[in-house]
Amino acid sequence: MKYNSKKIEEKWSRKWFESDVYYAKDFDEREKRYVLVEFPYPSGSGLHIGHAFSFTGGDVYARFMRMSGFNVLFPMGWDAFGLPTENYAIKMKRKPQEITKENTEMFKAQMKNLGFSFDWTREINTTDPRYYKWTQWIFLKLFEKGLAYKDEKPINWCPSCKIGLANEEVIDGNCERCGEGTTRRNLSQWIVKITDYADRLVEGLEDTEFVEKVKAAQINWIDRKEWIDITYDIKGVNERVVVATTRPDTNFGATFVVLAPEHDLVQKILGGKIKVGEDIEKIRGYVKESLKKSELDRQKDVLGRKKTGVFTGLYALNPLTKEKMPIWIADFVLSTVGTGAVVGVPAHDVRDFEFAQQFGLSIKRVVEDDKGNRGEVGSIENVFVGEGVAMNSDFLDGLKTKEAIEKIMNYLEEKGWGTRSIRYHLRDWIFSRQHYWGEPIPMISCEKCGWVPVPEEELPVALPEVENYEPTDTGESPLAKIEDWVNIDCPKCKGKAKRETDTMPNWAGSDWYFIRYIDPENDKALADKGKMKYWLPVDVYLGGDEHNTLHLLYSRFIYQFLYDLGEVPTQEPYFKRISHGVILGSDSQRMSKSRGNVVVPEDITNKLGSDVARTYLMFMGPFDSTIAWNEKSLMGVKRFAQRVYRFVTENIDEFSTKDSELVEQKINEVVGDVTKSIENFRFNTPVARLMETLNLFESVKGGEISKETIKNFLKLLAPYMPFLTEELWSILGEEFSIHTKPWPEYKKQILKTESIEIPVQVNGKMRGKISVRPEITEEQLKKKIFADESMKKHVVGDVKKLIYVKGKIVNIVCN
């Protein structure tokens, strides 16, 4: 019979989704497993190969767990708010709602074609008002608990998208979405205080089984450090400057102070509040120039970049050395880091050294380096930033860096010159976007009462119908133009008030979506608490490397916050996180339209079928590595599928009731290997094992294989090739569906064989094999080896030692 993938796949796809084979049952007696894959943004271009890769991995695992007897929740939904849809809507003059509907329908059809075993009764969509009602509810709770506040902040502004971006959305100074350079701009923004949870977000990782690189990425991003803020008096004026440092042990080597151009003192100088001797116009010119620079320009060529700056004419007084330190303004100091002012220790900081050299400031070594150098620091190679031993530092001399830091911190605090503080690389989260296609932030600004939350019972604040979605150049959301929506009575005082017109960032809807799958129709709560207790936490979360920091951090934060409110049952949302690699184009470059190397799943499913596409994606290489697409290798999997089909259909009447020893041993071994591999998310090797098994089947007669073994073989293959195996299962006359049948069991006891082959090494080199009974003793083995001419000739000189690892290997040591 000929293998017709198209016919088979259409037939079973329909049948599966008409039945309940993939339904997850709330409160079922079986042990639960919540398998989550990142839900996609339904773009107009359809399912991407990366989606197919990720979802196939999840599907193989979910199917395996289901057959292993677990009650598996494997849901899917749509993260549908976002700029591409909005931009497309503007271009086509259509409603984003309609476009989203079309796109999700297309995605869903493609997913069904690929045979993913999602439970579609739990489908969610972040743009559905019944969903975003709860996204808005979470925001109200954040506001209520003081974790959301409004503030004027310099934000990254993309002039092309006309949108404010979080630091995380700016890649190398460019907009993450459109790639254009960003600038900075002050806007009043809603900010969420994620930093309040910084320590918890680090500590919570201990309770998870995330892979090491994900944990490291999260901890790195949060990056907690202990700082001390030191206050210096300024000579001759009644002002102070506060610098922040993590290396106060080097403070005896401080020779200057640098302010960020945005610093308050700079404003005071320019405003004439502080009189300086220097040419104020020169200072003004420098500050103006640097504020104009975008983040891109300021970060360009970071290493070895020529430092710029201007002297203020002021001096800070170092209480430790009693020396005066010139105060400079330079754009290498960032206003958003520390206090926006740093103390220059050129001998022990590369940037400070560059700056000192540029402007002829003095350089003083105060740490002996790890090679014992105590001399002058004359070149950049000698700048020592590591930990060493303090010198030229009065009472710190001779102390190791860590001890010196502790001692000086205590000293500065006692003297009232410094204050310790904990700071993070993680910043508070800018939560406002000036766009239409997002969740409206449910807040009302009242002339009298200030910011008033929309009452819970009035949620959702639905997106109004608009004529024009175009963002404005003023930075206002397009919603601001809809007056009858914006103007509203204050819920508190009934006076005149206006709605917030900003919408939420993309992350908002995806922070908590896994909760909603548990109870998608609930209109009283995020989800029913009993159901949450049954299903949470997510047992395995599969997704791309690109979401290992931000999405994961944001959603863990929101979940921890919900835990504090008593809304969710566990401290952490995800138990395991498995991240997969990227599929590159056949040219080993990232797939992109401009490179013309994009492969979409449909290309393959149309030509070769979904079973082949799925299996090939898994067979390509390890799930977590980055692999280039290779069109040719696909054919190997196609051949395999055909051979499986042909072998089973052609031998259907031949299969016996008992395996030959060889077949029995092989299938048992493969059951063990495949099970272990899938459990550990190594999805590539089971395919190879199953190919080996088929090779063996083909080399023996059908009569040497039992029907039971064929059935087990199909079960092992079922997670990879759900359609083909279902078809063959039915051809074998078995009852629907293979995907609900129990996974084959691995028999532990080793099969007793007449003889085994033992490799023989001489001085560690393989010289041959010898066939022996398994229970042979070392003595007998030795005799047998030396009776064998072909072995004996390799043994030269005296035999010093013979090592026999029972049943595995022999090594003869001689000289």
Next chain:
RNA sequence: GCCGAGAUGGUGGAAUUGGCAGACACGCAGGACUUAAAAUCCUGUGCCCGCUAAGGGCGUGCGAGUUCGAUUCUCGCUCUCGGCACCA
């Protein structure tokens, strides 16, 4: 610069308590079938010497070390990829 991962045939990759390196697949070469091509099937395929043999030598990025034995463990390098970064 910091953090993380990695380096195995022509290619993707196997090999986890240290024990037969190269499973499986692609590609390539030869053959069968065919008027022919495609498809399919069979055989061979790490490199070098050797007669297309027998046989031997070399071989998991480089250099040392531990061990009877190292792709695997230790130390020191080189390079590649991913993330972060004028973070003071």
